[in-house]
Amino acid sequence: MGLIEKLFTLVFGGGRNVVRETAEVFRENAEAGAARNNALQTQVITQHGAEFDRAQKGGFDRFMDGVNRLPRPLMAFGILGLFIAAMVDPVWFASRMQGLALVPDPLWWLLGAIVSFYFGARHQFKGQEFQQSITETMLRVPQVVENIRTLNALSPKVAAQNFNQLLETNGKNAAIEDWKRAKS
Template identity: 65%
Template structure:
């Protein structure tokens, strides 16, 4: 009876020690399970959002239109440079025409562009990001001294360093 009680006591001490060590060093298995659950939840969310759920042609057309403003602005600006070089007189006439646009209309254009890109930026800032945890990196410094090999024998600096450490 005494032996059984002492074995149970040792097991209890082991469980307490494990619980105490998990305060300082997290349980890697549990952390990996939680990371896996978070990754799976993110993938399920993406599948629900972007999966083929019987969306019609209209939805695909609107998605395509939503992807157009940034490329059109970039390519349109490059097109203005090409137009200015190829037809400077026509370009100058159009730019003089822009001088007649009233200020409130410029403000409205600025507000529309700002809200479009600002809302897009806020969308990406507000959504939760699940990033995979990088793998642990073990360097030669953490691994301890390397065993003496034949290829290290011809390196006098390495031999001196090893002999000075021991």
Template identity: 60%
Template sequence: MGLIERLMTMAFGGSRNVVKETAEVFRENAEAAGARRSVLQGQTLEQFAAEFGAGRTWFDAAMDGLNRLPRPLLAFGTLGLFVAAMVNPIWFASRMQGIALVPDPLWWLMGAIVSFYFGARHQIKSQEFQRSVAATMAQVPQVVANTKQLEALAPRPPADSGHDARLSLSVTEAGDNAALSEWRLSRQ
């Protein structure tokens, strides 16, 4: 017994586990990794709270408001141009003649600014769309299974009678059912 006890003490130690410590060299301890992730997430949330939660000034609110203006202004401005063209075509045509004089490099610059501004939003929306498509595609096996179950519950048509109309009518017409007739009589 003394030899086995010494071997176990050497392998697992008095207060340490040599096997566990050796295994952790090759594979991360899941419990310790979860604790580290939890601490990291808590610290990240604390940093965000310190950065965004406290000390919001009027300037921050004004900048947030200004950042929300370009998209609606461009959309309503474009609709306004259509209304202006219908209400006062001569005024609209004279303004469009002025726009025709804008040099091409300025149009390119305007296009680049608008593209960068809206491109970031488009990328975010397209990534959200791809995530929703992936989530929908993940539901396909369940939908197929549900559809098969529903189709199994659907009433079956009578036997195929081909092109024989008399046979089709005889199959679909209600005939005498002795059990049903007896039941009806017992209910009266």
């Protein structure tokens, strides 16, 4: 018995599995790899969500968000106002447009750059908010999946299947037998 015990201790080690450890040198342990990937993904999602935390907005941030919402409506209403002014008083409108014709091209280019940068920054900000909403949604996925499983378990079809299985496994019951006869 001592020789066999020493042989097994040599192959499998004292409380260790040498064969498994040797195999893991050539092939990754799938369960440990999945656990590492899950931990990494959870940490990445948590960090990504923390970068875009909306709860940190103060009064100044909310005020600036309100100010940032003004230029687009003001420009749209301004253009509509110009159309109305052209119809109401064409001479006044024509004199203002003649004044705009005197604006040098570099100023028009500067205005175009400012408006482009404004809308480009706004587009980037909205894109980041979209990424944040995706992160928040991804964090809710496990709970939603569990809720769907619970709801499926409560559905009438599943309940009927469970009830039929209960009828089959409970054996003979006079009331259930009467109910089966009445049902068929």
